[in-house]
Amino acid sequence: MNSGDPDLNRAAPIIAAVRQRAPMVHCVSATVSMSIVADGLLAAGVRPMMTETAQEAPVVTSVADALSVNFGTLSTDAMDGIPQTVKAARKAGHPWVLDPTAIGVAPIRTAMARDLVASAPSVVRGNASEILALLGAGGGRGADTSDSPDTARRAAEEIAARTHGTVAVSGAVDLLVDGSSPGHVVRIQRGDPMLTRVTGTGCLLGALTAACAVVSHPFDAAVAATIWLNVAGERAAARATGPGSFRVELLDALDHVGSEAQTLAERGQDS
Amino acid sequence: MNSGDPDLNRAAPIIAAVRQRAPMVHCVSATVSMSIVADGLLAAGVRPMMTETAQEAPVVTSVADALSVNFGTLSTDAMDGIPQTVKAARKAGHPWVLDPTAIGVAPIRTAMARDLVASAPSVVRGNASEILALLGAGGGRGADTSDSPDTARRAAEEIAARTHGTVAVSGAVDLLVDGSSPGHVVRIQRGDPMLTRVTGTGCLLGALTAACAVVSHPFDAAVAATIWLNVAGERAAARATGPGSFRVELLDALDHVGSEAQTLAERGQDS
Amino acid sequence: MNSGDPDLNRAAPIIAAVRQRAPMVHCVSATVSMSIVADGLLAAGVRPMMTETAQEAPVVTSVADALSVNFGTLSTDAMDGIPQTVKAARKAGHPWVLDPTAIGVAPIRTAMARDLVASAPSVVRGNASEILALLGAGGGRGADTSDSPDTARRAAEEIAARTHGTVAVSGAVDLLVDGSSPGHVVRIQRGDPMLTRVTGTGCLLGALTAACAVVSHPFDAAVAATIWLNVAGERAAARATGPGSFRVELLDALDHVGSEAQTLAERGQDS
Numbered sequence: 001m002n003s004g005d006p007d008l009n010r011a012a013p014i015i016a017a018v019r020q021r022a023p024m025v026h027c028v029s030a031t032v033s034m035s036i037v038a039d040g041l042l043a044a045g046v047r048p049m050m051t052e053t054a055q056e057a058p059v060v061t062s063v064a065d066a067l068s069v070n071f072g073t074l075s076t077d078a079m080d081g082i083p084q085t086v087k088a089a090r091k092a093g094h095p096w097v098l099d100p101t102a103i104g105v106a107p108i109r110t111a112m113a114r115d116l117v118a119s120a121p122s123v124v125r126g127n128a129s130e131i132l133a134l135l136g137a138g139g140g141r142g143a144d145t146s147d148s149p150d151t152a153r154r155a156a157e158e159i160a161a162r163t164h165g166t167v168a169v170s171g172a173v174d175l176l177v178d179g180s181s182p183g184h185v186v187r188i189q190r191g192d193p194m195l196t197r198v199t200g201t202g203c204l205l206g207a208l209t210a211a212c213a214v215v216s217h218p219f220d221a222a223v224a225a226t227i228w229l230n231v232a233g234e235r236a237a238a239r240a241t242g243p244g245s246f247r248v249e250l251l252d253a254l255d256h257v258g259s260e261a262q263t264l265a266e267r268g269q270d271s
Numbered sequence: 272m273n274s275g276d277p278d279l280n281r282a283a284p285i286i287a288a289v290r291q292r293a294p295m296v297h298c299v300s301a302t303v304s305m306s307i308v309a310d311g312l313l314a315a316g317v318r319p320m321m322t323e324t325a326q327e328a329p330v331v332t333s334v335a336d337a338l339s340v341n342f343g344t345l346s347t348d349a350m351d352g353i354p355q356t357v358k359a360a361r362k363a364g365h366p367w368v369l370d371p372t373a374i375g376v377a378p379i380r381t382a383m384a385r386d387l388v389a390s391a392p393s394v395v396r397g398n399a400s401e402i403l404a405l406l407g408a409g410g411g412r413g414a415d416t417s418d419s420p421d422t423a424r425r426a427a428e429e430i431a432a433r434t435h436g437t438v439a440v441s442g443a444v445d446l447l448v449d450g451s452s453p454g455h456v457v458r459i460q461r462g463d464p465m466l467t468r469v470t471g472t473g474c475l476l477g478a479l480t481a482a483c484a485v486v487s488h489p490f491d492a493a494v495a496a497t498i499w500l501n502v503a504g505e506r507a508a509a510r511a512t513g514p515g516s517f518r519v520e521l522l523d524a525l526d527h528v529g530s531e532a533q534t535l536a537e538r539g540q541d542s
Numbered sequence: 543m544n545s546g547d548p549d550l551n552r553a554a555p556i557i558a559a560v561r562q563r564a565p566m567v568h569c570v571s572a573t574v575s576m577s578i579v580a581d582g583l584l585a586a587g588v589r590p591m592m593t594e595t596a597q598e599a600p601v602v603t604s605v606a607d608a609l610s611v612n613f614g615t616l617s618t619d620a621m622d623g624i625p626q627t628v629k630a631a632r633k634a635g636h637p638w639v640l641d642p643t644a645i646g647v648a649p650i651r652t653a654m655a656r657d658l659v660a661s662a663p664s665v666v667r668g669n670a671s672e673i674l675a676l677l678g679a680g681g682g683r684g685a686d687t688s689d690s691p692d693t694a695r696r697a698a699e700e701i702a703a704r705t706h707g708t709v710a711v712s713g714a715v716d717l718l719v720d721g722s723s724p725g726h727v728v729r730i731q732r733g734d735p736m737l738t739r740v741t742g743t744g745c746l747l748g749a750l751t752a753a754c755a756v757v758s759h760p761f762d763a764a765v766a767a768t769i770w771l772n773v774a775g776e777r778a779a780a781r782a783t784g785p786g787s788f789r790v791e792l793l794d795a796l797d798h799v800g801s802e803a804q805t806l807a808e809r810g811q812d813s
Contacts, residue, residue, distance in 0.1 A: 032576045032592045034303045034344075038470040043514040048470070049373070050303045051344050056377040063376060073576075073593050076619050077347050102591070105605060106598040197797075199580040199590070243585040244793025252513025255468075305574045305615075309741040314785040319741070320644070321574045322615050327648040334647060348618050522786025526739075 007190060007227045008257070014224035015257065017215035019045040025211050026064035026089070028052045028082055030072015030101060033200025036247070037070075040204040043254040044228070046211040057081040058088035067096040068210040069116070070203045071109050079112070086119050095122040095213035095221070099206035104133030117163060122218040124159055125168040125206045128152035134159060149175040153185075166219040168209065170202060174226050178219040186223055191230030192237035194246045201250070205229050232257050278461060278498045279528070285495035286528065288486035290316040296481050297335035297360070299323045299353055301343015301372060304471025307518070308341075311475040314525040315499070317482040328352040329359035337481040338367040340387070341474045342380050350383070357390050366393040366484035366492070370477035375404030388434060393489040395430055396439040396477045399423035405430060420446040424456075439480065439493045441473060447497065449490040457494055462501030463508035465517045472521070476500050503528050549732060549769045550799070556766035557799065559757035561587040567752050568606035568631070570594045570624055572614015572643060575742025578789070579612075582746040585796040586770070588753040596623040600630035609638040610752040611658070612745045613651050621654070628661050637664040637755035637763070641748035646675030659705060664760040666701055667710040667748045670694035676701060691717040695727075710751065710764040712744055718768065720761040728765055733772035734779035736788045743792070747771050774799050 003009055024047040029037050034050055041048040051060050052075070061067050067089040069082055089096045098121035100113035113134055117124065126134070131152040149171035156167040160179030169175040172191075178184035195201045205225060212221035212228075235257070236249035274280055295318040300308050305321055312319040322331050323346070332338050338360040340353055360367045369392035371384035384405055388395065397405070402423040420442035427438040431450030440446040443462075449455035466472045479500060483492035506528070507520035545551055566589040571579050576592055583590040593602050594617070603609050609631040611624055631638045640663035642655035655676055659666065668676070673694040691713035698709040702721030711717040714733075720726035737743045750771060754763035777799070778791035 030592075031302055031573055032580050032590075035306050035470065035577050038303050039514065039518065042468050042470060048303075050301075051373075051377070053345065053347055053350075055350075055379050056345060059377045060373075074595065074598060075346070075617070076595055079595075079597075102593075102602075106593070106601045108597050197584050199577065199584060240794075242794025242797040243581065244790040244795075244797075247581065247793075248515040248519055248790055251515025251518075252511075255513045255515075302573055306577050306741065309574050310785065310789065313739050313741060319574075321572075322644075322648070324616065324618055324621075326621075326650050327616060330648045331644075346617070519786040519790055522789075523782075523784025524786075526784045526786075 005231070007188065008231055011224040011227040014212050014216045014220060015228055018211050019259075021215055022047055023065040023211050023214035024049055024063070025066050025068055025207055026050075026057070026061045026085075027068045027070065027207050028057060028078055028085060029068065029070045029203055029207070030200065031075070032073055033070070033203040036198070036200040037204050037207050039251055040254055041207055041211065043251045044208060044211065046208070048207070052078045052081045052085075054081040054084050057085040061085050061089045061094070062092045064094065065214045066094050066210040068099065068207040069096065070099040070206055071101040071103065071113070072203065074109055079108070082112070082116070086116060090119060095210060095218055097121060097123045097125060097206045097210040097213070099125050099203060100130050100134055101126070101203070103130055117159060120163045121165055122213050123166045123168055123209050123222050124163065125170065125202075125209060125222070127170050127202070131155050131159065131167065131169050149173055153177070166222045168222045168226065170205065174230075176219065176222050176226065180219065184219070188223065188226050188230065190227060191233045194237045194240065194243065195230070195233045197243040198247045198250070201229065201233070228254070228257055276502070278459065279502055282495040282498040285483050285487045285491060286499055289482050290530075292486055293318055294336040294482050294485035295320055295334070296337050296339055296478055296485075297321075297328070297332045297356075298339045298341065298478050299328060299349055299356060300339065300341045300474055300478070301471065302346070303344055304341070304474040307469070307471040308475050308478050310522055311525055312478055312482065314522045315479060315482065317479070319478070323349045323352045325352040325355055328356040332356050332360045332365070333363045335365065336485045337365050339370065339478040339481040340367065341370040341477055342372040342374065342384065343474065345380055350379070353383070353387070357387060361390060366481060366489055368392060368394045368396060368477045368481040368484070370396050370474060371401050371405055372397070372474070374401055388430060391434045392436055393484050394437040394439055394480050394493050395434065396441065396473075396480060396493070398441050398473070402426050402430065402438065402440050420444055424448070437490045437493045439497065441476065445497050445501075447490065447493050451490065455490070459494070459497050459501065461498060462504045465508045465511065465514065466501070466504045468514040469518045469521070472500065472504070499525070499528055547773070549730065550773055553766040553769040556754050556758045556762060557770055560753050561801075563757055564589055565607040565753050565756035566591055566605070567608050567610055567749055567756075568592075568599070568603040568627075569610045569612065569749050570599060570620055570627060571610065571612040571745055571749065572742065573617070574615055575612070575745040578740070578742040579746050579749050581793055582796055583749055583753065585793045586750060586753065588750070590749070594620045594623045596626055599623040599627040603627050603631045603636070604634045606636065607756045608636050608752040610641065610749040611638065612641040612748055613643040613645065613655065614745065616651055621650070624654070624658070628658060632661060637752060637760055639663060639665045639667060639748045639752040639755070641667045641745060642672050642676055643668070643745070645672055659701060662705045663707055664755050665708040665710055665751050665764050666705065667712065667744075667751060667764070669712050669744070673697050673701065673709065673711050691715055695719070708761040708764045710768065712747065716768050716772075718761065718764050722761065726761070730765065730768050730772065732769060733775045736779045736782065736785065737772070737775045739785040740789045740792070743771065743775070770796070770799055
């Protein structure tokens with residue numbers, strides 16, 4: 001028994017496991033996208049936790065199940081807190097996702113992202129220009145990108161080789177590279193351009209990936225989260241009349257895609 | 272003449288008075304929930320004001336009508352600003368609400384919340400695990416809770432006895448303890464589980480309580496705000512198709528519940 | 543060929559040019575309104591960029607096309623970063639908009655706003671009480687105002703004379719004063735009271751003005767942005783059932799008003 005959607009069938013067991021476990025994901029996230037990240041995680045059945053100071057974040061992350069670090073607006077608090085928080089998450093053995101938003105634009109965040117790559121993120125997620133900038137191979141002009149994911153394939157593979165982790169390059173076609181298995185690459189062509197008309201959908205993908213990595217291998221987590229968000233985006237686009245209603249429908253769809261998947265998985269266990 | 276809903280009848284005069292007065296509520300609030308707190312207050316007919324630095328917040332609070340302090344993401348700015356802001360609000364004679372979000376998780380915010388209890392908050396609002404942690408009587412694992420409000424009854428009564436204020440414990444059943452009248456306890460079983468699927472509804476309840484405390488005794492304010500938000504939540508849940516649309520419907524309903532109540536109160540004055 | 547709406551016809555070429563150019567607008571914006579500013583710009587076809595620290599913001603603004611400075615919640619980071627960011631934007635020759643939110647309430651932001659006026663903002667945008675406070679001519683009690691725009695006409699003209707820029711006073715009737723052409727004043731009576739029931743619509747107007755100033759004279763930009771947002775507000779109000787749904791419809795309408803205008807402009811080029 002299946003949904004008739006091979007991508008969704010692939011993601012379904014992980015989506016179901018996330019809903020079952022309801023993992024707590026600590027997000028050090030952009031101020032501008034914090035609301036969609038938190039509401040998106042709640043819609044997906046995940047418990048979000050947000051705090052970023054050096055005094056609190058390392059302690060908080062140790063009681064969570066995973067960490068998602070998104071540079072976003074990068075406050076002074078976040079700059080101070082991120083390195084120790086990553087250290088605490090690693091010490092606790094938690095999966096962690098690095099989302100080096102808008103690197104290449106300001107020297108300080110580019111240097112910080114490159115340092116963090118040495119801390120072996122379970123998943124690095126970014127658009128093509130961010131992944132290129134992480135290797136010093138491109139410029140980048142903020143969070144949007146004109147580069148297609150495949151232009152960053154070599155950079156993604158090099159980062160994956162260094163971290164032995166997963167690198168997920170977002171775009172019209174998402175490219176996922178598995179550093180734990182050389183040559184293992186997956187392309188996912190799902191979603192809707194409306195996902196780029198709402199702030200923070202990329203940040204949400206990073207946080208959702210961290211949630212999925214609590215219940216699966218990081219590469220499978222990145223694949224499942226990419227499918228989850230993009231299928232939700234397709235359904236939302238079919239119902240929305242503009243970017244405002246798309247955001248609302250996206251949150252509803254994140255809840256529904258998960259619920260259907262859970263039902264499918266449960267059926268799978270019965271059959 | 273009444274709405275046929277005893278809870279709403281009880282809250283109606285205070286809701287009407289809030290709409291009439293349009294109080295200005297200064298919120299030192301979590302970054303992640305700031306938007307729903309501000310939009311929720313505006314929907315309720317309240318004028319929100321947000322700023323948290325030690326340089327500005329104490330001055331700003333003095334021109335407002337009430338203060339709501341929510342730990343939330345607890346930036347360095349907020350850590351510095353909160354103590355002086357509370358002092359300024361007390362000096363101005365304003366009611367103030369303490370919402371010790373997620374205490375028990377990080378030592379720094381637990382200590383800070385315990386210090387603030389000595390500044391006699393008009394209302395302390397939290398879930399059971401936060402109220403327990405405030406007395407050192409429990410752990411707590413973030414903003415969500417598995418403890419039912421009644422497990423925190425003794426802790427709530429002790430805090431209420433110390434502050435001579437109100438303690439409001441949120442949950443499926445809300446428990447409200449009146450420190451100005453020993454033994455005076457009210458339970459409210461309203462609302463919908465969807466209220467836990469959207470970030471910041473607890474923060475909004477704290478801020479709405481502060482608004483109601485401008486026009487009524489803090490205990491009555493806590494009761495009215497709890498009814499206001501939870502009745503709005505019930506109506507929103509009846510119309511929503513998921514957590515995204517629930518958030519939209521909740522804001523609409525906060526506006527409507529208030530308007531009906533105002534009409535009821537006006538009718539009450541005529542009859 | 544035209545839309546039958548003289549205001550919209552006036553704004554249409556600028557709206558079309560914004561959509562065509564998709565300018566990048568760097569926003570140093572209130573935390574509480576950051577989400578509606580970013581989503582509103584995206585809906586309008588503009589690329590938002592948010593960051594505020596002194597370490598990053600001056601570098602980031604130089605790769606953008608315009609700068610919008612909104613005091614909003616005024617964090618320590620923003621207080622440190624704004625002066626250097628404005629300097630960098632001016633050095634790059636970018637138009638920049640000053641939105642002195644809530645000045646008059648706290649001495650620190652009033653002094654800061656007055657200093658910034660000396661840096662010749664392309665457009666100063668505020669409500670009547672903010673514009674009066676900028677000249678030391680009034681009090682102000684936060685972001686809302688009871689003063690009508692015309693009470694601030696003299697203050698607006700004096701600021702416009704000093705900056706040789708545009709001063710836009712928001713209210714039920716918007717008053718726009720052109721400092722580059724003495725005596726040139728435009729009044730726009732569009733919009734809907736619902737625009738005051740959602741946080742951050744004023745901040746969004748400032749940022750949208752910055753976007754329009756990339757493709758036109760700052761005064762025409764302020765006129766076009768005022769029409770764009772207010773026509774969207776009218777359409778949203780006609781469809782909304784409360785402040786929650788109004789916010790959603792407003793974002794949808796910002797997208798639609800732009801698209802229609804583009805079509806009109808394209809038709810205009812053909813005819």
